[in-house]
Amino acid sequence: MQTSGKSDAEFDVIVIGVGGMGSAACYALARRGLRILGLDRFPLVHDQGSSHGESRIIRKAYFEHPDYVPLLHRAYELWHDLERVSGRELFRQTGLVLSGTADGETIRGTRLSAEQHHLELQNFSANEARRRFPGFAFPNHHDVAFEPIAGTLFVEDCVRAHLDGAVQRGAIIRGSEPVTDWSSDGKSVCVRTAMHEYRARSLVITSGAWATECLRDLQMPLTVVRKFVGWFPHHNDAFLADRGCPAYFFELPHGTFYGIPGFDSTTIKVAEHSGGETVTDLTRIDRSCHPGDLVRLQSFLTDHLPGVGPEPARYSVCLYTLTPDRHFSIDLHPKWNNVAFAAGFSGHGFKFCPVVGEALADLVQRGTAALPIGFPGCRRDGLDRVGDEITV
Numbered sequence: 001m002q003t004s005g006k007s008d009a010e011f012d013v014i015v016i017g018v019g020g021m022g023s024a025a026c027y028a029l030a031r032r033g034l035r036i037l038g039l040d041r042f043p044l045v046h047d048q049g050s051s052h053g054e055s056r057i058i059r060k061a062y063f064e065h066p067d068y069v070p071l072l073h074r075a076y077e078l079w080h081d082l083e084r085v086s087g088r089e090l091f092r093q094t095g096l097v098l099s100g101t102a103d104g105e106t107i108r109g110t111r112l113s114a115e116q117h118h119l120e121l122q123n124f125s126a127n128e129a130r131r132r133f134p135g136f137a138f139p140n141h142h143d144v145a146f147e148p149i150a151g152t153l154f155v156e157d158c159v160r161a162h163l164d165g166a167v168q169r170g171a172i173i174r175g176s177e178p179v180t181d182w183s184s185d186g187k188s189v190c191v192r193t194a195m196h197e198y199r200a201r202s203l204v205i206t207s208g209a210w211a212t213e214c215l216r217d218l219q220m221p222l223t224v225v226r227k228f229v230g231w232f233p234h235h236n237d238a239f240l241a242d243r244g245c246p247a248y249f250f251e252l253p254h255g256t257f258y259g260i261p262g263f264d265s266t267t268i269k270v271a272e273h274s275g276g277e278t279v280t281d282l283t284r285i286d287r288s289c290h291p292g293d294l295v296r297l298q299s300f301l302t303d304h305l306p307g308v309g310p311e312p313a314r315y316s317v318c319l320y321t322l323t324p325d326r327h328f329s330i331d332l333h334p335k336w337n338n339v340a341f342a343a344g345f346s347g348h349g350f351k352f353c354p355v356v357g358e359a360l361a362d363l364v365q366r367g368t369a370a371l372p373i374g375f376p377g378c379r380r381d382g383l384d385r386v387g388d389e390i391t392v
Contacts, residue, residue, distance in 0.1 A: 024358075027354075059147055089154065092154070094150070094152050097145070097247070099136075146246065226319065228293040232313065255275055
């Protein structure tokens, strides 16, 4: 361990949770020459939280809200920069096809963001889309939009690249070391784990599904849900990324479904974005596959991806941490100005990892972020006010 003239237990910033967001925060902070300690309760680049499962969609015409688009412009820049620095392929431009009714959230919101931010978006009727994207069965009453600059992020490689880059710049990253408690006096923080006690000037909390535990006295209104993801077999070249298959998203009356083309030539990724079983005990998450996990996915495949096999070749379980309004919560702690946190990414956050890392670095260094992150602050309308009295 490097000491940089300090005790091994003293740092500039400690980061709790080094998955997608935390690894990016470690990297952003280490690039600024700060002495960083990153801690995670699980082995590094694990499959127990929200940052695993091979691939994630990245897009700019953001139907959730146009205010995300400036953050996405920066995210694209930072992902490409990380690719260059790490020498890894982290992003594959596959495009994204979205299917829904013209007045639904997906199509209406996508077109609004594209219009406001002058993004390229190609619009098709259902018949035109069937010819353009063979393999997909689009409902006759749907509008279809295609965003050509959208694509896929290789999630585990992204986390590894951020962690490796942080370590190369002097950060210390420790997995399998769960945090048991932390405290702040506004000038320094103390973090206790099952093994050690550490001190730093500042603290960043990016603990994913465990955010409520790490920020328990804030009483953040977060709900964790279990999400099943399957890779289903096919024998159709139309579902291959290198044959032009895009990522996809369908808004249907009974739910929203998405997926990513296969990179193994034999499967396509399929999942439901809506729904999910609420997790009440994070120590007992069911990671097996049950018939109930497959019913809705199999129905979606039959109706909209005909020819894809009904039984998954492999599967994974990940966690969504939902806010009431499904927007993020990124802010300084209401009481301690040397503690920043990011939580509640609601199943659409991974593409923002480097932007969130950069914003968190700004918050603990300067108390404000250069990026426009005000709208996902913890005091916004639509997110219940967190507690004022905090003694963690």
